[in-house]
Amino acid sequence: MREAFCTYYFFVWTPSEESCRNGMASNGIALTNQPCGVKFNFRDWGNRSVYINVTGYVDRMINYNDRTTYLHIASTRNPMDPLGIWDNFSIGGIKVKVGDRDNxxxxxxxxxxxxxxxxxxxxxxxxxxxxxxxxxxxxxxxxxxxxxxxxxxxxxxxxxxxxxxxxxxxxxxxxxxxxxxxxxxxxxxxxxxxxxxxxxxxxxxxxxxxxxxxxxxxxxxxxxxxxxxxxxxxxxxxxxxxxxxxxxxxxxxxxxxxxxxxxxxxxxxxxxxxxxxxxxxxxxxxxxxxxxxxxxxxxxxxxxWIYNGGVQPEADDTYCTCAQRGPIDTYQFSLPNAVHCNMTSPSQLCEGGNAELTLNSCxxxxxxxxxxxxxxxxxxxxxxxxxDKKYNESADIEVQIFVQQKL
Structure with missing residues (x-):
């Protein structure tokens, strides 16, 4: 009962840009190796620090100035806590500068x-x-x-x-x-x-x-x-x-x-x-x-390759983009709360970009x-x-030496 009263979930989110540039969905940052939120239980209060790992979102554009976005943190309502001490607590507008690496x-x-x-x-x-x-x-x-x-x-x-x-x-x-x-x-x-x-x-x-x-x-x-x-x-x-x-x-x-x-x-x-x-x-x-x-x-x-949300066992990191209009009004956050989670890179293609294709036309x-x-x-x-029946993998033609140099 004590743990139920003193467990709180805090959502982490960034403003949704809802735009598409250069074929890529536009977002400011992505969270690295964690969902869109953090959890505190009664053993944590005053005993541990919480770190939120973020990385810049890949936009495939050369940005000559740093991009700026904001990180928001908001609590949920705990139905087991009648006092509601932490209800609707929020930390808004943590400014994050994203340095460009596309260059x-x-x-x-x-x-x-x-x-x-x-x-x-x-x-x-x-x-x-x-x-x-x-x-x-x-x-x-x-x-x-x-x-x-x-x-x-x-x-x-x-x-x-x-x-x-x-x-x-x-x-x-x-x-x-x-x-x-x-x-x-x-x-x-x-x-x-x-x-x-x-x-x-x-x-x-x-x-x-x-x-x-x-x-x-x-x-x-x-x-x-x-x-x-x-x-x-x-x-x-x-x-x-x-x-x-x-x-x-x-x-x-x-x-x-x-x-x-x-x-x-x-x-x-x-x-x-x-x-x-x-x-x-x-x-x-x-x-x-x-x-x-x-x-x-x-x-x-x-x-x-386990096709379950796009997680590959050997991938070094996974990412969540937590862009939305505001915190979710629910007690426990979960992966579906994230707009896109378990991504293998901090980027996403624009939806609906595929042209009509001629499939299996062979x-x-x-x-x-x-x-x-x-x-x-x-x-x-x-x-x-x-x-070819005459194909011999060990055979080779003389490779022409036109040029071998740095462009």
Missing amino acids: LVMGSQCISSNDPHMTTFDGYRWENQRTGTFVLYQHRTLPYTVHVIYSECVPRRATCNCGVAVRNGFSYYIVRTCEIVSLYNTKILSIPCEKDQLCKAADLQIVKSGEHYTVTFPSGTQVSFSISSWNNFIGSVRIRASVSDIESSLGLCGLTNGDTSDDFIPKGGSSPTDSTTFAMSWRISMDSGVSLFSKLSSYYQDTS SNADNRKRRSTEDTDDVDIESELTY
């Missing part, structure tokens, strides 16, 4: 441009005229991954982008224009194969305008690419880094930290190596079962329909990605 990744863009000519986030240019599926980008702690396909477009001299797969947890968006991966033959789909699965609308923001595609992660990291109108290859794949990528990006895009000397860190390694070893370490074996382009990809059965253009053996209905024959 640290200003201009940080990873590029895979046919044949492919590569550029890391830190601006180092190198060549990768190889075939296969590669990990272009992967986040160290968040479930963000981008795979690309390179296949022959100039016999024995160059390969081109012909597939992009973007994944956040169990959500993904895939576009593919080639039918096979080959060093000797070119087989391009007349109609690009597109697939998507969104477990939550805010997992990925997908915008398609003609032959141009833009896919944005909740962190603000953005993937863009276009399909050529004359040969159906993907001319280039560009990934714009966000502040969450600093010291956390992996794959062919390299480590994002402004230092080109450590860009070539191979998969599973901690020290940089030469470009060949680096590139081959991030190539996905055709029989590995981890390619996002495979129907049976292990990513889609990955039980280490029919083989040369044999679009085939009669079902069980009934008379026509069924789509999906154009599954295959490898």
Whole structure:
């Protein structure tokens, strides 16, 4: 009974901005590793300090001045306390200044441009005229991954982008224009194969305008690419880094930290190596079962990623945005009180930003329909990605040395 009388919950909240800028929801701050409130019981009064950990909200904008927001704390009414000593107690308007870090990744863009000519986030240019599926980008702690396909477009001299797969947890968006991966033959789909699965609308923001595609992660990291109108290859794949990528990006895009000397860190390694070893370490074996382009990809059965509010076991921190118009008039706060909790980054995509998509449009253009053996209905024959019979993973073409330098 004593504990019931002397337990109080204090809500923590920030004013709701209810705006959207640059594709990102606008908020001032997020709470780190805690819900939108703190609890005191009878053992705590006068015996402990309470710390509220906050971090600046990522808005993907260069702010030349500090942003300012306010933190509010308000008590709830305890129905077990007839005196109501702490009812409606509040501390309002704690001023919080948010220093901008977006300038640290200003201009940080990873590029895979046919044949492919590569550029890391830190601006180092190198060549990768190889075939296969590669990990272009992967986040160290968040479930963000981008795979690309390179296949022959100039016999024995160059390969081109012909597939992009973007994944956040169990959500993904895939576009593919080639039918096979080959060093000797070119087989391009007349109609690009597109697939998507969104477990939550805010997992990925997908915008398609003609032959141009833009896919944005909740962190603000953005993937863009276009399909050529004359040969159906993907001319280039560009990934714009966000502040969450600093010291956390992996794959062919390299480590994002402004230092080109450590860009070539191979998969599973901690020290940089030469470009060949680096590139081959991030190539996905055709029989590995981890390619996002495979129907049976292990990513889609990955039980280490628990899709429950977006919490990944290896994520260093989780965040809550507590933006609202005022305190909640209820006794106990809970996670649903938070507008968004258990986020893996202090940022959120604007809602309703996804364009109308053509989903699962992966029919083989040369044999679009085939009669079902069980009934008379026509069924789509999906154009599954295959490898040329002559494909040899140990084979390689001579990588052209056009330029390797810092931009």
